[in-house]
Amino acid sequence: xxxxxxxxxxxxxxxxxxxxxxxxxxxxxxxxxxxxxxxxxxxxxxxxxxxxxxxxxxxxxxxxxxxxxxxxxxxxxxxxxxxxxxxxxxxxxxxxxxxxxxxxxxxxxxxxxxxxxxxxxxxxxxxxxxxxxxxxxxxxxxxxxxxxxxxxxxxxxxxxxxxxxxxxxxxxxxxxxxxxxxxxxxxxxxxxxxxxxxxxxxxxxxxxxxxxxxxxxxxxxxxxxxxxxxxxxxxxxxxxxxxxxxxxxxxxxxxxxxxxxxxxxxxxxxxxxxxxxxxxxxxxxxxxxxxxxxxxxxxxxxxxxxxxxxxxxxxxxxxxxxxxxxxxxxx
Amino acid sequence: xxxxxxxxxxxxxxxxxxxxxxxxxxxxxxxxxxxxxxxxxxxxxxxxxxxxxxxxxxxxxxxxxxxxxxxxxxxxxxxxxxxxxxxxxxxxxxxxxxxxxxxxxxxxxxxxxxxxxxxxxxxxxxxxxxxxxxxxxxxxxxxxxxxxxxxxxxxxxxxxxxxxxxxxxxxxxxxxxxxxxxxxxxxxxxxxxxxxxxxxxxxxxxxxxxxxxxxxxxxxxxxxxxxxxxxxxxxxxxxxxxxxxxxxxxxxxxxxxxxxxxxxxxxxxxxxxxxxxxxxxxxxxxxxxxxxxxxxxxxxxxxxxxxxxxxxxxxxxxxxxxxxxxxxxxxxxxxxxxxxxxxxxxxxxxxxxxxxxxxxxxxxxxxxxxxxxxxxxxxxxxxxxxxxxxxxxxxxxxxxxxxxxxxxxxxxxxxxxxxxxxxxxxxxxxxxxxxxxxxxxxxxxxxxxxxxxxxxxxxxxxxxxxxxxxxxxxxxxxxxxxxxxxxxxxxxxxxxxx
Numbered sequence: 001x002x003x004x005x006x007x008x009x010x011x012x013x014x015x016x017x018x019x020x021x022x023x024x025x026x027x028x029x030x031x032x033x034x035x036x037x038x039x040x041x042x043x044x045x046x047x048x049x050x051x052x053x054x055x056x057x058x059x060x061x062x063x064x065x066x067x068x069x070x071x072x073x074x075x076x077x078x079x080x081x082x083x084x085x086x087x088x089x090x091x092x093x094x095x096x097x098x099x100x101x102x103x104x105x106x107x108x109x110x111x112x113x114x115x116x117x118x119x120x121x122x123x124x125x126x127x128x129x130x131x132x133x134x135x136x137x138x139x140x141x142x143x144x145x146x147x148x149x150x151x152x153x154x155x156x157x158x159x160x161x162x163x164x165x166x167x168x169x170x171x172x173x174x175x176x177x178x179x180x181x182x183x184x185x186x187x188x189x190x191x192x193x194x195x196x197x198x199x200x201x202x203x204x205x206x207x208x209x210x211x212x213x214x215x216x217x218x219x220x221x222x223x224x225x226x227x228x229x230x231x232x233x234x235x236x237x238x239x240x241x242x243x244x245x246x247x248x249x250x251x252x253x254x255x256x257x258x259x260x261x262x263x264x265x266x267x268x269x270x271x272x273x274x275x276x277x278x279x280x281x282x283x284x285x286x287x288x289x290x291x292x293x294x295x296x297x298x299x300x301x302x303x304x305x306x307x308x309x310x311x312x313x314x315x316x317x318x319x320x321x322x323x324x325x326x327x328x329x330x331x
Numbered sequence: 332x333x334x335x336x337x338x339x340x341x342x343x344x345x346x347x348x349x350x351x352x353x354x355x356x357x358x359x360x361x362x363x364x365x366x367x368x369x370x371x372x373x374x375x376x377x378x379x380x381x382x383x384x385x386x387x388x389x390x391x392x393x394x395x396x397x398x399x400x401x402x403x404x405x406x407x408x409x410x411x412x413x414x415x416x417x418x419x420x421x422x423x424x425x426x427x428x429x430x431x432x433x434x435x436x437x438x439x440x441x442x443x444x445x446x447x448x449x450x451x452x453x454x455x456x457x458x459x460x461x462x463x464x465x466x467x468x469x470x471x472x473x474x475x476x477x478x479x480x481x482x483x484x485x486x487x488x489x490x491x492x493x494x495x496x497x498x499x500x501x502x503x504x505x506x507x508x509x510x511x512x513x514x515x516x517x518x519x520x521x522x523x524x525x526x527x528x529x530x531x532x533x534x535x536x537x538x539x540x541x542x543x544x545x546x547x548x549x550x551x552x553x554x555x556x557x558x559x560x561x562x563x564x565x566x567x568x569x570x571x572x573x574x575x576x577x578x579x580x581x582x583x584x585x586x587x588x589x590x591x592x593x594x595x596x597x598x599x600x601x602x603x604x605x606x607x608x609x610x611x612x613x614x615x616x617x618x619x620x621x622x623x624x625x626x627x628x629x630x631x632x633x634x635x636x637x638x639x640x641x642x643x644x645x646x647x648x649x650x651x652x653x654x655x656x657x658x659x660x661x662x663x664x665x666x667x668x669x670x671x672x673x674x675x676x677x678x679x680x681x682x683x684x685x686x687x688x689x690x691x692x693x694x695x696x697x698x699x700x701x702x703x704x705x706x707x708x709x710x711x712x713x714x715x716x717x718x719x720x721x722x723x724x725x726x727x728x729x730x731x732x733x734x735x736x737x738x739x740x741x742x743x744x745x746x747x748x749x750x751x752x753x754x755x756x757x758x759x760x761x762x763x764x765x766x767x768x769x770x771x772x773x774x775x776x777x778x779x780x781x782x783x784x785x786x787x788x789x790x791x792x793x794x795x796x797x798x799x800x801x802x803x804x805x806x807x808x809x810x811x812x813x814x815x816x817x818x819x820x821x822x823x824x825x826x827x828x829x
Contacts, residue, residue: 193701193702193704194697194700194701194702195693195694195697195700195701195702196700198682198686198690198693198702199690199693201679201681201682201686202679202682202686202690205679205680205681205682206675206676206678206679206680208675208676209675209676209677209678209679210679210690211658212658212668212670212676212677213690213691213744214659214662214691214692214748215690216659272679272680272681272682273681
């Protein structure tokens with residue numbers, strides 16, 4: 001590699017060469033390993049049905065994870081994802097129950113998610129409430145609201161063909177997975193090719209410097225949370241279509257999977273570094289672990305333990321691999 | 332007296348090397364009990380290294396460091412602890428109080444007095460209040476350090492250094508953040524503690540303070556002690572000459588024909604740092620601003636950029652009086668600003684040279700928020716070429732470049748934004764000699780193209796190499812003006828230290 005000349009210092013840094021993608025290679029290796037192990041121990045794992053299941057589950061995590069990647073790259077965190085999904089789903093279910101036309105109900109849900117996200121963003125960017133605290137408050141409030149308004153019972157509504165179709169497959173693929181893949185493309189584009197996307201990296205990398213360069217740091221921070229809220233609402237629509245009712249308990253703990261996927265995907269919690277591709281692989285890894293463990297029939301409490309161990313191990317392995325590749329890079 | 336008191340601290344033939352530079356070269360140094368010694372020298376003369384050797388933060392490569400006639404016993408990080416135990420106290424320019432703790436807790440940081448196993452808060456507070464009273468400080472010891480003004484924090488640190496039983500107190504530019512009345516208190520306290528037999532090393536360049544409280548002065552230059560002499564009877568000009576040395580190669584000074592006035596300040600005040608500053612900056616001109624640490628250099632630039640709001644005065648940009656100062660508005664008026672701290676406020680470390688350049692104006696490398704990779708590449712390579720930035724590729728993360736090349740990128744981003752007025756705060760700090768020369772050339776070229784440049788520097792000797800005109804800031808006012816070719820380092824330094 002001749003990437004660096006005498007002008008560079010001997011620090012190990014991510015490079016956009018082969019070594020720069022060690023993180024992604026490491027994750028692919030982990031996913032392949034998981035496939036081999038689960039394929040051997042649970043016969044149904046490799047079947048088409050299960051693969052479609054994995055995709056559908058991946059969509060639930062993935063759509064929110066694309067937005068979470070931007071949030072974390074900006075140096076923030078959004079832990080309100082689960083209750084945000086549940087609450088917007090419940091509100092949309094109520095709207096449908098009250099015979100609001102489907103497009104309006106869905107638009108209302110999307111608007112609500114965006115507004116709630118914006119609210120968290122304003123708390124962070126304008127009032128300097130740390131994003132962990134702002135979204136922790138939102139997490140609790142939205143969860144409470146969803147349970148209170150529904151009495152923890154599912155909110156059912158009249159069958160709607162269009163909504164049912166959203167829960168179905170298209171050309172053998174779940175619509176939710178297709179939405180996830182399309183949105184993945186959009187987020188790759190936004191994060192790499194737009195002024196906004198690059199500003200997110202700049203703000204997360206050094207907010208002072210970004211401000212002094214004229215970047216509107218406040219706007220960037222509000223926007224990433226607004227987008228996160230919008231993606232939670234889209235996830236809520238997918239969930240609504242799949243379950244056929246609004247459920248306050250749906251998506252409980254989703255924020256855990258989403259943040260785990262982003263972090264496993266190599267995005268730095270300190271901000272400024274991360275990629276959508278990494279998150280995609282992170283989402284796959286988290287989903288495959290979940291699905292494989294269920295299929296293997298492990299006790300559901302033990303599943304959580306195993307999942308926790310695998311997540312930490314994956315990140316550890318990743319750190320080790322990228323460090324090693326950094327050292328091997330000639331100066 | 333039964334016997335002559337030995338030196339409190341002594342360096343014997345001490346050498347300290349860093350990669351590529353000898354910071355201290357066979358230095359002999361000693362200070363006696365009760366002596367107040369001023370230490371002077373330019374940046375890089377070896378003052379900090381001398382201090383760090385005394386505090387045990389560094390070990391010498393050759394020679395010995397003695398405290399009270401005995402060498403250090405410990406090495407590595409234990410040495411600092413040993414020095415503290417043997418009565419060494421140091422107050423640095425960077426403040427080291429824990430914001431979330433009270434003044435009293437900070438005073439006894441890590442060595443809190445206890446009473447039957449519990450923290451003795453009352454005793455701690457009484458002793459803290461007592462220590463502060465000696466400095467004329469009347470603060471509630473229960474107040475949080477974070478709620479204090481920078482000056483009060485500095486005073487608390489000094490009070491902390493004076494309590495207990497110190498043998499040698501090192502004060503590193505202690506008055507740079509203080510107002511005149513507080514300086515008086517510091518001077519009184521230093522004299523009082525010295526009268527009690529404690530030695531004080533006082534790093535400062537403010538001659539009036541030095542004359543008020545120091546007995547002797549050590550002038551350092553290029554890693555050696557140029558001279559140690561009594562303060563009384565030594566002229567300021569002689570000290571200046573010892574700080575600068577002789578072999579000064581004078582480059583041809585630039586006298587460009589200044590164009591119209593782009594920026595003018597009248598009566599700008601930002602208490603306690605600035606008092607009634609007037610300034611005119613012309614197109615095509617490089618205007619230097621010189622001043623000691625704490626003279627208000629950075630505050631002046633930040634006020635112009637709208638990062639601070641002056642309490643009085645007017646800022647005019649061309650024919651427009653700036654009514655609502657604000658950073659973004661100043662950028663729109665064609666200003667560009669490179670901050671003093673490149674690492675904290677300048678670079679976005681992991682982004683490439685390209686993105687670090689174009690982020691001042693994304694609109695010029697894309698349409699409707701969508702960036703064009705080829706436009707970014709074109710814009711960046713243009714600037715890389717013009718400023719001779721050495722980077723393997725334009726996508727190389729900026730943090731891997733040398734300091735000089737990072738600085739060129741930070742300047743280059745304002746060329747991308749087509750700024751007409753550049754405010755450069757210490758643009759050559761932490762940059763090697765070769766890169767410094769290149770940066771001077773760049774600045775001259777940019778001025779030659781009609782830009783107006785304000786060049787702030789604490790390195791007196793570089794000003795005459797770049798500037799058409801230099802203003803000296805002292806105690807928040809413009810103390811003097813020097814116009815090329817009559818800019819020379821000795822007169823500038825004499826004006827700075829007063």
